[in-house]
Amino acid sequence: MKSVACGEDGGGLEAKTSCGHILTSRESNEGLFRNQIERDKLFEITKRFLAFAATFSLSFGNIIMNKLGLMQPNFFKVTHSYPSSIISCIHNAPPHGAAEVSRITSLVNESTTSRVLKDVHLSTQLLDGFLDLAEDNTSKDLETCGVLGAFLKEGTYYVTTLIIPKQDSTSSTCQAVNEEEIFAIQNEQSLFPVGWIHTHPSQSCFMSSVDLHTQYSYQVMVPEAVAIVMAPTDTSRSYGYFRLSDPDGMKIVRECQETGFHTHSEPLNGASIYEDCSNIYLNPNLRLEIFDLRH
Numbered sequence: 001m002k003s004v005a006c007g008e009d010g011g012g013l014e015a016k017t018s019c020g021h022i023l024t025s026r027e028s029n030e031g032l033f034r035n036q037i038e039r040d041k042l043f044e045i046t047k048r049f050l051a052f053a054a055t056f057s058l059s060f061g062n063i064i065m066n067k068l069g070l071m072q073p074n075f076f077k078v079t080h081s082y083p084s085s086i087i088s089c090i091h092n093a094p095p096h097g098a099a100e101v102s103r104i105t106s107l108v109n110e111s112t113t114s115r116v117l118k119d120v121h122l123s124t125q126l127l128d129g130f131l132d133l134a135e136d137n138t139s140k141d142l143e144t145c146g147v148l149g150a151f152l153k154e155g156t157y158y159v160t161t162l163i164i165p166k167q168d169s170t171s172s173t174c175q176a177v178n179e180e181e182i183f184a185i186q187n188e189q190s191l192f193p194v195g196w197i198h199t200h201p202s203q204s205c206f207m208s209s210v211d212l213h214t215q216y217s218y219q220v221m222v223p224e225a226v227a228i229v230m231a232p233t234d235t236s237r238s239y240g241y242f243r244l245s246d247p248d249g250m251k252i253v254r255e256c257q258e259t260g261f262h263t264h265s266e267p268l269n270g271a272s273i274y275e276d277c278s279n280i281y282l283n284p285n286l287r288l289e290i291f292d293l294r295h
């Protein structure tokens, strides 16, 4: 169909369809409108089909590749689960505020954030489970990093998944490789990337400038994103739950073009560039699944 210019009254103009039928502009506008709806519907159906096909082919492909022995044996497989999947279920997370759930308050400073953040529940097994899996690296003074996946239920994030990607580490850095494997698990399970966890095997518990940039990339996606730092040799503080202050810390890192280790100016108003989280809860009933993709 030819495109038509629409007059003020919506009538009086004509257009010819490809089969020669003459339409008034009102008719052709209605036709265009219907076509638009149909196109939108078609687009939506196509999108759903492609998403389904991608999921299906991924799962099916995994089965085939596993059968053929072509795949890392634990790719997409839960390698650790706390507590046993028999006695707990992620969808039966206890209601917010249950007596067993403890809020992290001991080390929390006054938050500078002006935004109201959703609560984030973590399994009480998360820190120890991660530290156990990091132990080999830690003993060699190498960092280990992992990604936290959460589902959102009634305004609360529940971290149910820890993904430990293939990674390159030094004593002060850790870089995930094959990141598409992380995204595949997150997509497959519809998880929000609510943060990350890493060790400082020989350094103290703090956020390096590189850590701040990594945290920015999480926090810009999910404002509740948390950076958990585990420093087993720091006798004054062995772990911390950190975030960039918002807006001050976020602005400084957003505008920083530097890479590698560097210094950041502190916010002019006396605030810190990063702070302790005040919205983290430890939940003993929350199931935790770990995908260790390193081996």
Ligand SMILES: [Zn+2]
Pocket: 172, 198, 199, 200, 206, 207, 208, 211, 229
């Ligand atoms: Zn670090």
Ligand SMILES: [Zn+2]
Pocket: 209, 213, 253, 256, 257, 258, 262, 264
């Ligand atoms: Zn920077």
